[in-house]
Amino acid sequence: MTVSTSPPAGPPTPRARPTSNATVRDYSVLAKIVRESGLLRRRYTYYWTRLSLAVLAFGAVWAGVALVGDSWWQLALAAALAFVLAQLAFLGHDSAHRQVFRSRPWNDWTARIIANAFVGLSISWWTAKHDAHHTAPNQVGQDPDISPGVVAFTPEVLASRRGWRGVLARRQGWFFFPLLTLEGLYLHVASVRRLVSRRPVPHRGVELPLLLSRLVLYVAALAVLLPPGIAAAFLGTQLAVFGVLLGAAFAPNHKGMPIVPAGADVDFLRRQVLMSRNIRGNPVVDLVMGGLNRQIEHHLFPSMPRPNLKDVQPLVRAYCAELGVTYTEVGFFASYRIVIGYLNDVPGRARDPFSCPLAASLGR
Structure with a gap:
């Protein structure tokens, strides 16, 4: 299964189930919202x-x-x-x-x-x-x-x-x-x-x-x-x-998330969100992980200053919910349990990324 990654052409219908035409526009809509929010300004x-x-x-x-x-x-x-x-x-x-x-x-x-x-x-x-x-x-x-x-x-x-x-x-x-x-x-x-x-x-x-x-x-x-x-x-x-x-x-941030086959072609927003995992925490977690605990936001906007990631997170989470794109966030210690569990059972946990949640998100 493939999804086109051709350049965005315009805004999608709000809350519409993604299609091959709509998915290529989803990131451009989010990026415009974020640019207008001022969260890409230097700190x-x-x-x-x-x-x-x-x-x-x-x-x-x-x-x-x-x-x-x-x-x-x-x-x-x-x-x-x-x-x-x-x-x-x-x-x-x-x-x-x-x-x-x-x-x-x-x-x-x-x-x-x-x-x-x-x-x-x-x-x-x-x-x-x-x-x-x-x-x-x-x-x-x-x-x-x-x-x-x-x-x-x-x-x-x-x-x-x-x-x-x-x-x-x-x-x-x-x-x-x-x-x-x-x-x-x-x-x-x-x-x-x-x-x-x-x-x-x-x-x-x-x-x-x-x-x-x-x-x-x-x-x-x-x-x-x-x-x-x-x-x-x-x-x-x-x-x-x-x-x-x-x-x-x-x-x-990624271990234990879906593995994408070599020939798969996934649109930018889903490629970054569905393969990434956020880690819940506090200022101590932010310090120890260098802000990488907000991995989804970092992958979507890699040039965004680290302190702004926490401010854009609610916006990204809400937008993913509107599109029906799974947004994964777990606790600090739970994330390491997931990593260890995945590595101990790679064949069982390296699920087909086009079953759940990716297939549902793409409407396939």
Whole structure:
């Protein structure tokens, strides 16, 4: 079954059951409403405050490392540094989506400096991967976040696992969070590999020196300031906590939602809403997840400043209800239960996306 994605031609009949002609116009109607609401305006005070506080916190943690010295309390500072780096990574994410400034170069260079110089990640590598995810979330062969890897996200990949790999894959949900402790190391390694590869990389001449300098200076600072055992424990703790914080922010947003077949053609609004999941919460959840808990709104309007997502959410929810498009939102801990349950039973839970709720939403 396919749905045309040709350009919108005009507003649909309110509350009409979607048809192949109406669905292609649904997003343009919503986008016009959101533009007129003013929620796409930049939030400079918010972002300059967040950026300043994050950089100050980064410096404060390193000052603490120097002052505490030879003590296992350094592990608490390692966890604190991981939290600060995660917050910087979220700000880099926002800037890469051009949420922060009106100027494209300002956004791009802010993301480049935050990612490479502070966090130690290649923004070019991450942006290419993340843009592909936004283009086709949960679509086989197009979304790199569900591509074959350590974790099998689709029945086809799971079926290809044999022997001990197959046994582990059938209970991979229980290993998911332990595996996230390696995510921080993986992100650094993948970034370096991309920048030293022969593949074309924008601004490689800037990113590679920044990234390598950050990684080398980080390890050198630990070696100078701390005894070897504590330095190694600090590095391991920081990488593990950083990986869990980032992975736990991204994983609940799509894992366990419908998997889209490789050849499917779904209109933009339903592609983004039906494959995404929001996480209910409070300011603490917003902080820990970097605003990604409002994933539906973020996917519909990726350049919308993070603090405006909570304001557009009621509008999006009401519009989806009017169209009969399923809008999924669950609690914080419930989202992780869903992810673990899905990964432990991929064949049973990777349902046909054109049964329920997608088929009903498309009127097929």
